[in-house]
Amino acid sequence: MAEIFSAEWARQWGRAIHHSEPYRRAAVGWEGSIVFVMTADADRGVATPRAVFLDLHDGDCHDGRLAGDDEHAAALFVLRATPAVWRRVLRRDMEPIWGLMSGKIELAKGSIAQLVPYTRAAKEMVEAAAALPASFPAGWNPPEKP
Amino acid sequence: MTTSPTPPRVFQVTSPRGLDHSLPPMRLWHKSKQVGIWDPRGLDFGRDREDWSSLDDGQRDVLLRLTSLFAAGEESVTLDLLPLIQTVAAEGRLEEEMYLTAFLWEEAKHVELFRRFLDEVAEERSDLARYHTPSYRQVFYDALPTALGRLRHDPSPVNQATASVTYNMIVEGVLAETGYHGYLAILERHGLMPGMQQAVAYLKADEARHMAYGVYLLSRLVAEHGEPVWDAIERRMGEMLPLALGVIQEIFDAYDEMPFGLTLDEMTSFALTQFQRRTRRIELARDESLDEVQHADLDEA
Numbered sequence: 001m002a003e004i005f006s007a008e009w010a011r012q013w014g015r016a017i018h019h020s021e022p023y024r025r026a027a028v029g030w031e032g033s034i035v036f037v038m039t040a041d042a043d044r045g046v047a048t049p050r051a052v053f054l055d056l057h058d059g060d061c062h063d064g065r066l067a068g069d070d071e072h073a074a075a076l077f078v079l080r081a082t083p084a085v086w087r088r089v090l091r092r093d094m095e096p097i098w099g100l101m102s103g104k105i106e107l108a109k110g111s112i113a114q115l116v117p118y119t120r121a122a123k124e125m126v127e128a129a130a131a132l133p134a135s136f137p138a139g140w141n142p143p144e145k146p
Numbered sequence: 147m148t149t150s151p152t153p154p155r156v157f158q159v160t161s162p163r164g165l166d167h168s169l170p171p172m173r174l175w176h177k178s179k180q181v182g183i184w185d186p187r188g189l190d191f192g193r194d195r196e197d198w199s200s201l202d203d204g205q206r207d208v209l210l211r212l213t214s215l216f217a218a219g220e221e222s223v224t225l226d227l228l229p230l231i232q233t234v235a236a237e238g239r240l241e242e243e244m245y246l247t248a249f250l251w252e253e254a255k256h257v258e259l260f261r262r263f264l265d266e267v268a269e270e271r272s273d274l275a276r277y278h279t280p281s282y283r284q285v286f287y288d289a290l291p292t293a294l295g296r297l298r299h300d301p302s303p304v305n306q307a308t309a310s311v312t313y314n315m316i317v318e319g320v321l322a323e324t325g326y327h328g329y330l331a332i333l334e335r336h337g338l339m340p341g342m343q344q345a346v347a348y349l350k351a352d353e354a355r356h357m358a359y360g361v362y363l364l365s366r367l368v369a370e371h372g373e374p375v376w377d378a379i380e381r382r383m384g385e386m387l388p389l390a391l392g393v394i395q396e397i398f399d400a401y402d403e404m405p406f407g408l409t410l411d412e413m414t415s416f417a418l419t420q421f422q423r424r425t426r427r428i429e430l431a432r433d434e435s436l437d438e439v440q441h442a443d444l445d446e447a
Contacts, residue, residue, distance in 0.1 A: 094380065094384070095380075095383070095384025095385075095387070097384065097387045097388055097391070098380060098383040098384040098387055101383070101387055101418060101421055101422070101425075102383070102421075102422060102425045102426075102429075103422045103425075103426070111411055111414075111415075112411075112414045112415065112418050113409070113410040113411035113413075113414040113415070116391045116394065116395050116410060116414055117395055119387075119388045119391055119392070120388070123388075
């Protein structure tokens with residue numbers, strides 16, 4: 001079981017999106033790769049930020065991998081949130097669009113207007129991640145709800 | 147069979163309690179009396195009629211589309227508010243009920259305004275429901291009346307929060323306010339229809355007070371009832387935001403090139419800024435007492 005925001009988890013997420021028919025239908029016309037950033041939170045076992053890159057084109061995901069400088073530069077969107085927020089999203093306890101609109105998920109790069117036509121695709125993208133068996137950083141069992 | 151006796155009626159206004167003018171709804175009530183008095187029939191649409199006749203077909207179509215969405219939306223919020231008024235009245239919240247009477251009166255004036263525009267400026271008598279797109283229908287034909295109507299049978303705090311999110315945060319906050327922002331931007335930038343510009347400025351001020359009440363109501367419910375209400379707010383936001391954004395998107399989908407140069411980016415950026423400020427204010431109530439909520443500053447921006 002891969003830990004969230006690890007290289008293996010990113011790879012699995014990319015494959016899951018690639019095989020997701022609901023995503024394929026919802027994301028027709030979508031062009032724009034995305035970096036998802038999980039900010040550091042030492043209390044939750046995340047000593048440094050972690051970032052994942054999804055290479056997305058017209059209803060498909062060509063690759064999922066850890067994001068470095070090149071991926072940040074290439075991405076049309078960068079979405080950033082705390083580990084606690086990502087955990088809620090991945091447990092289907094927070095709708096991604098609510099997270100984004102409320103600011104709990106920060107749109108660090110890109111325009112909300114470009115995402116509006118693809119809210120369904122974004123939901124399916126997150127659903128693909130939520131369906132993956134995944135572990136959270138060791139020692140993290142938070143009761144909180146951000 | 148015995149029935150519990152009806153408690154003797156006590157009139158708040160003649161009791162030592164009187165009226166609490168410091169409560170946010172009372173502050174809004176006083177503002178409505180002072181700055182909310184305007185007459186849709188008092189607006190001068192003379193120049194507006196001339197301007198309308200000078201527009202091209204695409205320009206007329208987008209203004210007619212927006213007007214039809216606003217008009218039916220205002221009718222919907224006028225029709226659907228009563229269960230909330232009944233709920234706060236049944237809870238003995240006289241100050242809130244007093245403000246909500248002004249709130250409802252203002253919504254009714256908005257209905258009158260848009261019909262007058264259609265009658266006297268656009269001279270439009272066709273069925274404008276053709277502009278009501280799928281997401282719009284889900285919001286105004288179903289979600290809004292259902293959420294408010296539920297209060298008639300079960301006015302629980304969670305149901306009140308669900309109704310208020312739908313009515314205040316989504317319909318008024320995301321759709322009406324954003325729509326009026328875009329509509330006014332069109333008219334101002336192109337120097338069109340001064341009568342309608344004045345009207346929309348009035349509308350925006352009215353709606354800002356309505357939003358301030360909604361933020362107060364949700365904050366009060368969170369402070370009084372805690373996490374179950376906050377969870378209901380988040381859940382309802384998650385359900386309604388895709389529909390609200392869908393309404394905006396479907397307006398733009400109707401045009402290969404949006405008349406007047408209006409952009410989706412401008413609309414959504416405005417909606418996002420307003421929405422985030424208000425939701426942060428409501429979320430603060432998770433750590434506040436009822437007294438703190440009742441003495442917070444009003445947010446009418």
